[in-house]
Amino acid sequence: MAATLLDIAKKLNISIATVSRALNDRPGVGSDLRQRVLDTAIELGFVPNMAARSLVTSRTQTVGFVIHPFDHPFSSDPFYFPILMAIEVELVTHDYHIMLTSLNSDSPINLRMVDQSRVDGLILVGPNLNPQFVTSNITSGFPVVLVDNKPGHRKANTILCDDGGGAYEAATHLIGHGHTRIAHIGGPLDWISSRHRYAGYCAAMRDAGLEANCRAVHKESTTTATGEKAAAELLDSAEPPTAIFAANDSMALGAARAAAARGLTIPGDLALIGFDNISAAEHFSPPLTTIRIFKEQMGKLAARRILELINDPGMPPVETSVSTELVLRQSCGCA
Amino acid sequence: MAATLLDIAKKLNISIATVSRALNDRPGVGSDLRQRVLDTAIELGFVPNMAARSLVTSRTQTVGFVIHPFDHPFSSDPFYFPILMAIEVELVTHDYHIMLTSLNSDSPINLRMVDQSRVDGLILVGPNLNPQFVTSNITSGFPVVLVDNKPGHRKANTILCDDGGGAYEAATHLIGHGHTRIAHIGGPLDWISSRHRYAGYCAAMRDAGLEANCRAVHKESTTTATGEKAAAELLDSAEPPTAIFAANDSMALGAARAAAARGLTIPGDLALIGFDNISAAEHFSPPLTTIRIFKEQMGKLAARRILELINDPGMPPVETSVSTELVLRQSCGCA
DNA sequence: AAGAGTTGCGTAAACGTTTACGTTTCTATT
DNA sequence: AATAGAAACGTAAACGTTTACGCAACTCTT
Numbered sequence: 011m012a013a014t015l016l017d018i019a020k021k022l023n024i025s026i027a028t029v030s031r032a033l034n035d036r037p038g039v040g041s042d043l044r045q046r047v048l049d050t051a052i053e054l055g056f057v058p059n060m061a062a063r064s065l066v067t068s069r070t071q072t073v074g075f076v077i078h079p080f081d082h083p084f085s086s087d088p089f090y091f092p093i094l095m096a097i098e099v100e101l102v103t104h105d106y107h108i109m110l111t112s113l114n115s116d117s118p119i120n121l122r123m124v125d126q127s128r129v130d131g132l133i134l135v136g137p138n139l140n141p142q143f144v145t146s147n148i149t150s151g152f153p154v155v156l157v158d159n160k161p162g163h164r165k166a167n168t169i170l171c172d173d174g175g176g177a178y179e180a181a182t183h184l185i186g187h188g189h190t191r192i193a194h195i196g197g198p199l200d201w202i203s204s205r206h207r208y209a210g211y212c213a214a215m216r217d218a219g220l221e222a223n224c225r226a227v228h229k230e231s232t233t234t235a236t237g238e239k240a241a242a243e244l245l246d247s248a249e250p251p252t253a254i255f256a257a258n259d260s261m262a263l264g265a266a267r268a269a270a271a272r273g274l275t276i277p278g279d280l281a282l283i284g285f286d287n288i289s290a291a292e293h294f295s296p297p298l299t300t301i302r303i304f305k306e307q308m309g310k311l312a313a314r315r316i317l318e319l320i321n322d323p324g325m326p327p328v329e330t331s332v333s334t335e336l337v338l339r340q341s342c343g344c345a
Numbered sequence: 346m347a348a349t350l351l352d353i354a355k356k357l358n359i360s361i362a363t364v365s366r367a368l369n370d371r372p373g374v375g376s377d378l379r380q381r382v383l384d385t386a387i388e389l390g391f392v393p394n395m396a397a398r399s400l401v402t403s404r405t406q407t408v409g410f411v412i413h414p415f416d417h418p419f420s421s422d423p424f425y426f427p428i429l430m431a432i433e434v435e436l437v438t439h440d441y442h443i444m445l446t447s448l449n450s451d452s453p454i455n456l457r458m459v460d461q462s463r464v465d466g467l468i469l470v471g472p473n474l475n476p477q478f479v480t481s482n483i484t485s486g487f488p489v490v491l492v493d494n495k496p497g498h499r500k501a502n503t504i505l506c507d508d509g510g511g512a513y514e515a516a517t518h519l520i521g522h523g524h525t526r527i528a529h530i531g532g533p534l535d536w537i538s539s540r541h542r543y544a545g546y547c548a549a550m551r552d553a554g555l556e557a558n559c560r561a562v563h564k565e566s567t568t569t570a571t572g573e574k575a576a577a578e579l580l581d582s583a584e585p586p587t588a589i590f591a592a593n594d595s596m597a598l599g600a601a602r603a604a605a606a607r608g609l610t611i612p613g614d615l616a617l618i619g620f621d622n623i624s625a626a627e628h629f630s631p632p633l634t635t636i637r638i639f640k641e642q643m644g645k646l647a648a649r650r651i652l653e654l655i656n657d658p659g660m661p662p663v664e665t666s667v668s669t670e671l672v673l674r675q676s677c678g679c680a
Numbered sequence: 681a682a683g684a685g686t687t688g689c690g691t692a693a694a695c696g697t698t699t700a701c702g703t704t705t706c707t708a709t710t
Numbered sequence: 711a712a713t714a715g716a717a718a719c720g721t722a723a724a725c726g727t728t729t730a731c732g733c734a735a736c737t738c739t740t
Contacts, residue, residue: 012460012462014725014726014727015726015727016726024689024690025689025690025691026690026726026727026728027689027690027691027692027728027729028688028689028690030727030728030729031688031689031728031729034728036728036729037687037688038687038688038689039687039688039689040687040688040689043688043689057457057460057461058461058726058727059400059461059462059725059726059727060396060461060462060463060727061395061396061397061399061400061405061462061725061726061727062396062400062695062725062726062727062728063726063727063728064396064695064727065394065396065397065400065694065695065696065697065725065726065727065728066694066695066726066727066728066729067695067727067728068396068695070396072444072463075445091426094445095447098445098446098447099447102446102447105457107444107445107446107457107458107463108444108445108446109407109442109443109444109445110410110429110433110442110443110444110445111433111437111442111443112430112433112434112437122392122440122442123442125347125392126392126393126394126395127347127394127395127396128395128407128442234624234627234628260624263628264628267628270630288625289569289595289625290623290624290625290628290629292569293569293598293599293602293625293629294625294628294629295605295630349695349696349697350696350697351696359719359720360719360720360721361696361697361698361720362698362699362719362720362721362722363718363719363720365697365698365699366698366699366718366719369698371698371699372717372718373717373718373719374717374718374719375717375718375719378718378719393696393697394695394696394697395697396695396696396697397695397696397697397698397725398696398697398698399697399725400695400696400697400698400724400725400726400727401696401697401698401699401724401725402697402698402725403725
């Protein structure tokens with residue numbers, strides 16, 4: 011059905027080699043003939059067959075996007091969807107496609123996608139991927155970039171947001187409102203983002219001389235329910251905090267629930283800042299102050315990085331951190 | 346690097362044809378030899394090269410997932426992400442992969458994905474896809490299934506949720522609470538889901554003898570802001586409604602804002618029901634009564650349908666509707 | 681004007697499968 | 711025991727590209 015190189019060649023009484031050269035503008039074909047090839051190519055609606063091409067070039071012009079299927083770490087909002095779409099938009103401008111695969115903890119370490127040589131590179135997303143899987147891939151020499159994940163022991167191409175900086179800014183802002191007993195509700199400490207956010211919080215407290223007041227509780231999940239539970243522990247303790255910085259918006263909303271259950275008003279009795287800027291944050295009452303993550307930017311950078319690696323696999327690893335933004339609303343105590 | 350059929354053949358002193366037959370368990374190879382082939386295949390870590398295979402079979406074992414890049418119709422929650430993941434999970438059990446592509450309104454009608462014969466079928470998702478693109482694809486004979494979309498004039502393989510039934514149940518529930526002046530805030534009427542939800546609402550009113558009280562406003566977007574605007578119009582009118590059924594949760598939250606701005610309490614002065622059951626609905630105060638959509642089920646069905654079509658392209662089109670569920674919380678007036 | 685270099689094109693092999701068609705060997709029928 | 715048929719395996723072509731190599735016909739130097 012679809013036109014092939016041979017169809018064009020026969021129509022012009024030339025060889026398929028010349029046709030191929032003309033279409034891939036490689037040297038070795040006269041400019042007049044080249045033009046005639048181009049013309050009849052569009053006339054016949056020619057589109058190169060990818061299977062044939064990649065059989066000989068061993069290039070597929072496809073990158074794999076690997077994600078944990080139930081991975082909505084810092085919110086029940088699908089966190090990674092905007093990143094995925096941004097990657098796709100960027101890749102498509104370079105004639106690349108994206109192949110999706112989910113990988114839960116008990117999946118085999120090897121991806122069929124790469125074994126069958128369906129992809130030229132891999133973008134691994136999220137902190138919940140099997141660490142053994144991650145390291146085995148980044149040491150394989152196969153082009154890999156990590157998003158929101160980072161192996162501790164080895165350099166890798168990584169795209170993160172500035173979790174530490176964002177957390178520092180959030181905590182500092184609460185300090186600026188006059189709070190001294192500021193607590194932190196964090197995520198699992200084996201997530202790089204949780205560690206960085208916690209570290210940013212600690213640094214801010216230290217720089218303000220409030221080191222002794224540091225108070226953090228880390229849970230294994232980051233849902234609203236666990237946020238509520240964590241806040242309950244803090245609020246029911248001997249010296250309850252007057253402000254809470256939660257590692258994500260969902261937990262911040264949970265904290266607000268715990269506060270409401272104890273008759274505490276926000277931000278009067280308890281100031282609150284989250285992280286992520288999910289859609290619910292804006293519509294909450296009071297509207298939730300939070301840290302915005304530029305996910306589109308992260309996706310774009312991930313896409314560009316993987317393309318660079320594919321074209322030059324020898325490049326040394328680079329870690330990239332995208333800045334965050336404090337978005338002020340009312341839960342922190344601002345007007 | 347990767348082992349090929351020839352490697353196995355040489356190791357066993359047989360021909361690649363026999364190896365291929367053994368691995369694809371086709372007849373024509375003795376059971377003892379077949380076993381030895383299987384053994385050395387896993388010994389050498391053989392994985393068939395997809396490019397070579399699909400070059401000769403013209404099958405890629407891949408389906409394309411097409412989505413409008415800024416398509417988060419019934420909420421700012423990425424609506425289609427759970428559907429996408431469910432499709433992937435179902436396809437992977439059948440050794441199929443999924444290739445993602447975004448298609449905005451000004452994209453060319455033809456998908457590179459299919460022209461380059463990278464996919465065996467297409468799943469088109471969402472109401473915002475170019476209608477010309479949709480119809481040109483479903484008439485092409487190429488396997489296509491639609492999700493949350495349906496061409497008016499022609500039969501197609503379609504997966505919808507029971508928008509009409511869900512809306513009917515929502516409106517009927519409000520009527521059960523004693524309301525008579527129930528308004529509807531709807532989405533764009535060129536979306537099939539908007540039309541069905543509107544129709545369900547109308548049917549419920551009619552069946553209750555409240556036909557004369559029907560009152561609907563449709564906007565071009567479905568964000569919180571437009572929900573607020575629509576509710577404002579309704580609440581500021583001569584005979585304001587005592588209950589509102591919104592076509593999605595985001596608009597319902599907007600309506601709650603408009604109510605709050607007018608000093609109206611929920612559900613006392615204004616009862617409210619949404620649609621979708623987004624995460625924010627549960628954490629809103631009061632918690633939002635809404636209609637739950639079984640997106641995972643929709644994805645699973647879409648995946649199965651496309652596989653059926655790929656294996657038998659001649660099958661007559663089937664329209665599937667997944668039932669919805671009323672989830673009762675407080676915004677409707679329930680305890 | 682003879683040699684060297686360049687340009688334009690064709691020939692053919694290669695990528696790793698699947699599969700139609702032969703050929704041999706085995707089993708079953710008479 | 712002779713023959714037919716089935717079963718087991720090999721040969722080779724095909725899928726649609728890319729690309730190394732070869733061979734002309736030019737263009738340029740001296």
